[in-house]
Amino acid sequence: MTELLAVVTITILAVMSPGPDFAIVTRNSLVLSRRAGVLTALGIGLGVLVHVAYTLLGVGLLIRQSPWLFGVVKLVGAAWLVWLGVKMLRSRPTALQQDIAQPAVALSDFMALRVGFLTNALNPKTTIFIVSLFMQVVGPQTPFAVQIGYGVFISLAHIVWFSLVALCFSAGQVRLKLLAFRHWIDRVFGALLVGFGVLLGLAKI
Numbered sequence: 001m002t003e004l005l006a007v008v009t010i011t012i013l014a015v016m017s018p019g020p021d022f023a024i025v026t027r028n029s030l031v032l033s034r035r036a037g038v039l040t041a042l043g044i045g046l047g048v049l050v051h052v053a054y055t056l057l058g059v060g061l062l063i064r065q066s067p068w069l070f071g072v073v074k075l076v077g078a079a080w081l082v083w084l085g086v087k088m089l090r091s092r093p094t095a096l097q098q099d100i101a102q103p104a105v106a107l108s109d110f111m112a113l114r115v116g117f118l119t120n121a122l123n124p125k126t127t128i129f130i131v132s133l134f135m136q137v138v139g140p141q142t143p144f145a146v147q148i149g150y151g152v153f154i155s156l157a158h159i160v161w162f163s164l165v166a167l168c169f170s171a172g173q174v175r176l177k178l179l180a181f182r183h184w185i186d187r188v189f190g191a192l193l194v195g196f197g198v199l200l201g202l203a204k205i
Contacts, residue, residue, distance in 0.1 A: 006137045011154050014129050015161045020081055020196045024119050025162045027088065027189035028112060029169040036112040037166025043116025045159035050121045051130040052151030056144075070124065074201065077122035081197030084115070088190025120158070130154070 021044050029037030062069070120126055133154075138147060 003137060003139060003142065007133065007150050007153070010133060010137065011157050015157050019125070020119050020123060020193060021116075021158070021162060022165065023189050023192045023196070024084070024115060025165050026169050027185065028115070029166040030185050032112070034166060034170035035109070037170055038163050039109055039112035040116035040119075041159055041162030041166055043113040043118075044120040044162055045116075045155045046113075047117045047120030047123075048126065048130075048155040048158050049151065051126050052154065055130050055134050056147060056151065070127075073122075073127065074124045077124050078197040078201030080118055080122045081193045082201075084119070085190040085193030085195075085197060088186040088193065090190075116162075 025037055025040050025044070028040045134147065134150075138150060
């Protein structure tokens with residue numbers, strides 16, 4: 001029971017901490033649509049399962065303990081965030097009525113899912129979180145089925161939290177008013193993602 005409470009508590013705190021996942025869900029919900037935001041959240045949850053899968057297979061520990069391999073993962077993740085951010089920074093003003101009539105035209109359902117998936121799957125901080133959680137909190141005597149259950153819970157926690165974020169930032173009148181500043185919203189979140197990417201690339205984690 002203590003182990004379960006620890007996993008739940010640490011996961012909730014980690015999920016709610018600000019980072020690239022929060023930035024991309026918020027941006028897609030505000031600028032595109034509620035559907036795009038929720039699908040991005042779903043993609044994030046699927047990305048978490050990638051980290052869980054290789055951690056349970058023992059590959060996560062290998063990545064964490066191999067400086068060059070971890071460095072490659074870190075740089076790829078940083079490059080992805082910078083690329084996303086630069087695309088947003090290049091946003092140009094568009095007609096408000098067009099944004100309202102066609103809010104999701106710039107991103108298909110698959111693209112929204114993919115952006116969420118890659119943003120999380122390529123984030124080495126999630127690697128550290130998942131590997132550390134399973135190595136330091138989950139005991140070696142814990143049945144494999146229970147460990148899988150923990151992984152599913154972590155994924156679902158991400159989906160639920162970021163879906164709530166998407167619902168919040170895509171709500172009615174608030175979003176309609178903010179659409180008038182769509183290109184500035186893109187630029188702000190683009191700058192955040194570039195910043196996350198640069199810090200990630202330079203950080204010794």
